[in-house]
Amino acid sequence: MLKLLATVITLFTVATTSVTSVTAQNNNPIVRGQYLVEQVAMCADCHSPRNEQGEFDRVHWLQGAPIGFKPIFPMPAWAEMAPSIAGIGNEGSTQEEEAVVKLLETGLNSQGMPARPPMPTYRLSHSDAVAVVAYLKSLNSN
Template sequence: MRRLGLSLALLLPSALWAGGAGAQPVSGGPDSADPVQRGEYVFQASGCLGCHTKDDKPESRLAGGRALKTPFGTFHTPNITPDREHGIGGWSDADFIRAFREGKRPDGQSLFPAFPYVAYTKMTDRDLLDLKAYLFAQAPSPAPNRPHELSAPFGWRFLLPAWQFLYLEEGTVPDDPAKPPDWNRGRYLVDAMGHCGECHTPRGQLGGLDSGRYLAGNPEGVEGDKVPAIHGGPEHGLGDWSEGDITLLLELGMTPDGDFVGGSMGEVVRNSTSKLTKEDRAAIAAYLKSVPAPK
């Protein structure tokens, strides 16, 4: 149980350093009428801070440069501040939505799927535009982006359209009318904003998610971590956890056996899941408990 608790990452294991101590509530929430305040909530739920912040220096916030080691090589995350030269300050609303929806840069080149647009494509336009409003309200940084260090053929950008044809299903997913609202909200948080499957679903040889083993764990996660299953199955998943157990971990980082998560999951709890509303944490728990173990 300790191993599961220390490994469990309901979001991309984002965030070495990234962000200060304590879980201070964000100024807005999912129902805020202010785009920047609401965008802050989307920013927290989407796990943006840690991946795009390399250390705890104030000038590093969202300036990129964090190295993500994967079986395909090392990705260096980009600057997402509103700096016009090195960040995204020159992106239009359409550019921003296209990156998340289609995995394309403003110049039309495909983005590497270390940026989890396979999940983010499911986000609504409103959430994406509010996220952009929040990012553009942050301080710009002139930090230049570092090139990725990827082995062939995974570093060949011209092959990415073929990869996207195989693995990217563009567009939002409508609510299931047969399911209650909290289930649909939980699925959206898990599959779109939280992009949990990006870490907790195993990948094939080309790096695409194995949809037949959804949330079944990944023996070769980012930074070499073995990532556990988080479906509701009783043998290898969260079947022995109650919904309260899951929400307590998301809020406080405490596992059912009384231990507390550390490392990257501790950062995720502090910087992201603890800042969700209690209703959203409960929705995540309800949805995960409903996911059957894959055959």
């Protein structure tokens, strides 16, 4: 009986410890940014290349891709390509990082213009925009 009780207590300790570490991980901006990019804003739909089966090429994750669809009505400003967003700012350019934070927060680029369609005009909170950029910065750019 005592042995069983000891096992139950050990299991409980293990369970609560792992819950604590998951919570701590969610406060990590890179983890939050990955969640926003992959599960909410779906940046990969446009910015990640695909293989011949139409599956994401994870080796070149977010490294830029042709836009695979067209508008029903002609849109003169339509962009045919989504640029690479992997590794943004990892060459030490804080200016580039700040410009992307601003774009995701306000919908305007460094020239004060929205990016061309179909790039959505996001209105993320400042901390979410910073988290997305932290995640993009953590990625390989080639």
